[in-house]
Amino acid sequence: MTQIELATSNGTRMAETSDDAALAIRGMTVSYGQKPAVFSVDMTVPVGSMTAIIGPNGAGKSTLLKAALGVIKPLAGTATVFGQPVADARARIAYVPQRASVDWDFPTRVIDVVLMGLYRELGLLGRLRGAHKAKAMECLERVGMQDFATRQIGQLSGGQQQRVFLARALAQDADLYLLDEPFAGVDAATEKAIIDVLQSLRADGKTVVAVHHDLSTVPDYFDRVFLINTTRIAEGTVEDAFTPQTLQEAYGGRLATGQLGQTALGA
Amino acid sequence: MGEEFVAISLTPMLIGTLAAIACALPGNFLLLRRQALIGDAISHVVLPGIVVAFLITGVVAAVPMMLGAAGAAVVAVVMIEAIRRLGKIEPGAAMGVTFTAMFAGGVLLLEQSDTSTVHLDVEHALFGNLESLIWLDATGWASLLDLEALAYLPVELPRLFGVLLVVALFTWVFWRPLKLSTFDEGFAQSMGIRTGPLGFTLVIVAALAAVAAFDAVGSIIVIAMFICPPAAARLMTNALGAQVAWSVLFATLSAVLGYVFAGYGPLWFGADNAVSAAGMIATVSGLILCFAAVFGPHRARSGAPAEAL
Numbered sequence: 294m295t296q297i298e299l300a301t302s303n304g305t306r307m308a309e310t311s312d313d314a315a316l317a318i319r320g321m322t323v324s325y326g327q328k329p330a331v332f333s334v335d336m337t338v339p340v341g342s343m344t345a346i347i348g349p350n351g352a353g354k355s356t357l358l359k360a361a362l363g364v365i366k367p368l369a370g371t372a373t374v375f376g377q378p379v380a381d382a383r384a385r386i387a388y389v390p391q392r393a394s395v396d397w398d399f400p401t402r403v404i405d406v407v408l409m410g411l412y413r414e415l416g417l418l419g420r421l422r423g424a425h426k427a428k429a430m431e432c433l434e435r436v437g438m439q440d441f442a443t444r445q446i447g448q449l450s451g452g453q454q455q456r457v458f459l460a461r462a463l464a465q466d467a468d469l470y471l472l473d474e475p476f477a478g479v480d481a482a483t484e485k486a487i488i489d490v491l492q493s494l495r496a497d498g499k500t501v502v503a504v505h506h507d508l509s510t511v512p513d514y515f516d517r518v519f520l521i522n523t524t525r526i527a528e529g530t531v532e533d534a535f536t537p538q539t540l541q542e543a544y545g546g547r548l549a550t551g552q553l554g555q556t557a558l559g560a
Numbered sequence: 561m562g563e564e565f566v567a568i569s570l571t572p573m574l575i576g577t578l579a580a581i582a583c584a585l586p587g588n589f590l591l592l593r594r595q596a597l598i599g600d601a602i603s604h605v606v607l608p609g610i611v612v613a614f615l616i617t618g619v620v621a622a623v624p625m626m627l628g629a630a631g632a633a634v635v636a637v638v639m640i641e642a643i644r645r646l647g648k649i650e651p652g653a654a655m656g657v658t659f660t661a662m663f664a665g666g667v668l669l670l671e672q673s674d675t676s677t678v679h680l681d682v683e684h685a686l687f688g689n690l691e692s693l694i695w696l697d698a699t700g701w702a703s704l705l706d707l708e709a710l711a712y713l714p715v716e717l718p719r720l721f722g723v724l725l726v727v728a729l730f731t732w733v734f735w736r737p738l739k740l741s742t743f744d745e746g747f748a749q750s751m752g753i754r755t756g757p758l759g760f761t762l763v764i765v766a767a768l769a770a771v772a773a774f775d776a777v778g779s780i781i782v783i784a785m786f787i788c789p790p791a792a793a794r795l796m797t798n799a800l801g802a803q804v805a806w807s808v809l810f811a812t813l814s815a816v817l818g819y820v821f822a823g824y825g826p827l828w829f830g831a832d833n834a835v836s837a838a839g840m841i842a843t844v845s846g847l848i849l850c851f852a853a854v855f856g857p858h859r860a861r862s863g864a865p866a867e868a869l
Binding site: 359386390395399400405409445471 | 746752794799800802803
């Protein structure tokens, strides 16, 4: 635990310069009012890694992700993706927003939501062809939702909605996948389906970053963690950065020490 | 019959229909964005702007009216922000106060100014002057091919046709970004779609439709057409494209049936005088919404989670 290794067992390098990082955030500061939600945060995500962003409620996890994507305008800070400014690298980024952030009563079908992932490719008036629909169906199959293609999205359960959002991100065919709470409020089968897809993405050399809230699954699902509580608390491999000390620092008194020990050591 | 119909009824009916469709198209997106009251807001706010434009220029012309309406919209936005912040009042209430206050101010301005020579008074602001938009040079259906007679079409007809063309073109070209940013703004932004300017453009297009329609048919139709046809259409289908198509159909039905009922309805019931076409068109659109709410196939909101997988 005290020895810091430079390479982990699966070969992801520890120290990366921001030039070859999949995602590099520097000095990110975001404020919604008087108090900053995210303050001067640096983050470096190595290519091919799978990172959990963790921290207590209101710690700025989602905000950091949105600011990096330009969905929220930060007060200060920059984000680069594969060495390029985010604005120039959008084709290489897939994003899964929080499921609760949209109106599921919107008049559209499951397949149409997945096709939204192809809008960059299609442009304003590009014709939707059979190949696009076939690709969307293939993405639905990867998340086990192919039988729901023509369903109205309001008829889906929470877990099914989350899978459709993941399928849309798959349709974006990106190199960096940013997910905001993909496991929030989903059933066990969906959680398994999602983690399988994410791990297959990593096996293909893609980079995955997810805002995550279930500490007990962190060591199983991810190889890196990023702890945040307005400022960066710790960043690194699970074994280096996911320790009782860093968790205590991030969560303060909100987590019983016993729970911390179990979570981090029981890995 | 044909002669009278073409001269007296055809143009008001067409103008009402064009105005209804021009408002209903952007209304679909405003409704789904929970901004449906923007149509209401615009039609109230533009009145003082139009009156001021008239007082300055002394004529009722399209360009000064548009500028006056735009100026009034800016004043409204500033006023809403000021009331919200200084008065610590929630945004909805600040908007309600601003719109009604500005409309009331417009009414006062109208009464004080000499607008008796032009079609600009409180009644016209509310109901428009649909019945007076007749085509006196028409002698029958053949006049539709007569260039000389066509030159004397009421100016509102080509103007609203042009506005509808702009609205339809905007909806068609920006269909995908509009759909995506209405459904999932964060995802749209992550793709690089500038949702802020797009949403602003949508409101501008809605305002263009509202001002053009306001001039011809009054604010009651504008308010009704932004909300009723799209809301009824939403209950008929679960696909956005179909919803927009239904809303166009409902807008057309409201305008045509409303005009016919206003002109002939009272006669059927033994009354002597016709009633306001604008009022009847808005009423028909409300009735269509009622029917859709009771009989529409997709009126059940299915937001509750279905069975877990």
